[in-house]
Amino acid sequence: MAYLNDNYLKLQAGYLFPEIARRVREFCEANPNAAARLIRCGIGDVTEPLPPAIIAAMHQAVDELSVRETFRGYGHEQGLESLREKIAQQDYRDRGSDVAADEVFISDGSKPDCGFILDILGHQNRIAITDPVYPVYVDTNVMAGHTGQAGEAGRYEGITYLPCGPANGFVPEPPPEPVDIVYLCFPNNPTGGVASRAQLTRWVEYAREHNAIILFDAAYEAYITDPEIPHSIFEMPGARECAIEFRSFSKNGGFTGVRCGFTVMPKSLQASTADGRKLSLHPLWHRRWSTKANGVSYPVQRGAEAIYSADGRKQVRTLIDHYMGNSRILREAATRAGLPVYGGVNAPYIWVQTLPGLTSWQMFDRMLQDLNVVITPGSGFGSCGEGFFRISAFNSRENAEEVGRRLQTLA
């Protein structure tokens, strides 16, 4: 008798974005005229083409595969040496963080990595997750059996939720009780909030005191405009002993369809065996990749490497400036429309309070029906997201400006 993994049955029915897609589809079928002017600011997917430096590098890599002399088969499961070295140098050492090339593991995105990391961690760990939050952190823990059933507000037994809202500036303080694994994401998806050096330092101190591990998702670091805001958890002293960082090329290089990201696993990070010995996690993570993967597609890795060239850096900067221009337009427009607005300064997401009396999903329906604009309801990211909605700045300038105009008609 073959058994299935019962933990999957605890998952809440719909993943957020399929439910949005369903409502949009039904609306468009019923209202073809409105459908024609629909603007999507829901899912955080890039819209602008890949920069020329990346395109050229990918073409060249494909050509290499077309002749015997330069053809390449299996690569290192952990990634191209040259790409790992560029990341360690430019993303870390150039900013004063001590990261070696063999601590960088190339993957096909930070979403998979956020799930895979649980492979090497024990089932005994007490997990803390911010609320609202990117749903993947919660769902992968449910699948791994680290939770009980979901309660009424959609919260799972066994997870320590860390509420984030206007009162704490969307950055939680470490909890009074000890936890073992903490997910932090800054700049934050969905709130657009950022954590200061002092706030992240308190988290590092907490983690070191409790022998906890911070899983730091820095997928949006390229959108930081304030020079005082840290780009990496490893800018905090002591983080190499208590943190793992996830990064993505999705939102800087526009790789949502090309797929590449990486994890930094410091060799100095240790965790405990069941019988209390402390061992380094790096060899476990290395073994995971050797056994369960064959490395990321060669042309994709070459494309990612081009992001670190002089031309690539300049072109990626232009892309980010474009999206952050949208962000400013949307933030100012929502403010003018009288809505309380957060985020959008160091992140491509604007986090907006709903109109008085409306839930997140009611606001979603209102925006869809009255403005023909698709947003993401805040409650989809957790119970503390109720009463908010997220506007994504990933769009053309023209669309951002049009959404800005339509927001003025909300009242």
Add this chain to the structure above:
Amino acid sequence: MAYLNDNYLKLQAGYLFPEIARRVREFCEANPNAAARLIRCGIGDVTEPLPPAIIAAMHQAVDELSVRETFRGYGHEQGLESLREKIAQQDYRDRGSDVAADEVFISDGSKPDCGFILDILGHQNRIAITDPVYPVYVDTNVMAGHTGQAGEAGRYEGITYLPCGPANGFVPEPPPEPVDIVYLCFPNNPTGGVASRAQLTRWVEYAREHNAIILFDAAYEAYITDPEIPHSIFEMPGARECAIEFRSFSKNGGFTGVRCGFTVMPKSLQASTADGRKLSLHPLWHRRWSTKANGVSYPVQRGAEAIYSADGRKQVRTLIDHYMGNSRILREAATRAGLPVYGGVNAPYIWVQTLPGLTSWQMFDRMLQDLNVVITPGSGFGSCGEGFFRISAFNSRENAEEVGRRLQTLA
């Protein structure tokens, strides 16, 4: 206190291929003259360039990403519709197997899929694995905590091993005791053996009788030359109720560095909850992909799709004929050298008995030192591989012929 996954500590120290690489490196450093004439027939990695149809499709897809009008971001987590449909039609329905497009899940290779499949299965399952075997099946079960410690012969407590050797033609019969999950790989890596329709039918009957699931790895199906040998487990009646199939573009299209494969998960396949309800596995697998992945790189999927075009099919056929030409040369040469030879007829691997009195690793050293040829020691694939070695046919014709000549000097 953060805990690690103790099960990783049960894994045997070296993955096979790193150990081979170490011995070859040391030999080459000590013997620079011999190093210059070294020929590698160890790891099963393709050597010939990608076919032109695939190259053209990948270039075109990269170009699509360079302009706003055709740019694509996130795709379906489960894969491009058009690719899934072509696979279902050409690989299955055209051969009489009933497989729908939404039962095909595109991945970055069958190695990852063989590990990922355990995500949706319960920890209670009793696992059966052939011996010798591709090490990934065993190691991913060790990591998931499905075994005890390794014993002296490297076998793990808690796994039912199914011995394969000349006596059973390298195809095991179902065991007398009931097991829940069975890994089968035909054409086999490493033995090159194939299973007949009658043999696979007995396995399907066994699985249905015991409500077991067959995990069928068909990564080498393109190398089947005998028209009587099934290409897919789904050619057996009833397999849709008891089997999952893994396939790869690595060895037909030459995608070892490009990375693409797929899993077929029939909607009619059920497994049991802990409390004995039978549920379909398809929604769990679908959910796993939605939550833990963002789909395979767009240009890679377009490259895979080109394999199914008229030109692509012809060009892939030429590639396979090339490798199978090598296979014949190597098989005949080893036979002429007086060695008992298996496989190599419907698979790109030749499985050869060692010289009398030599272990697999002793034979490895002898081949390296006397012939300057790298092979894979059979014992690296399991204790029943002792006394054998694997020669890979993935090479240039020139190298295959030269290895054939050198084999004659073995005596």
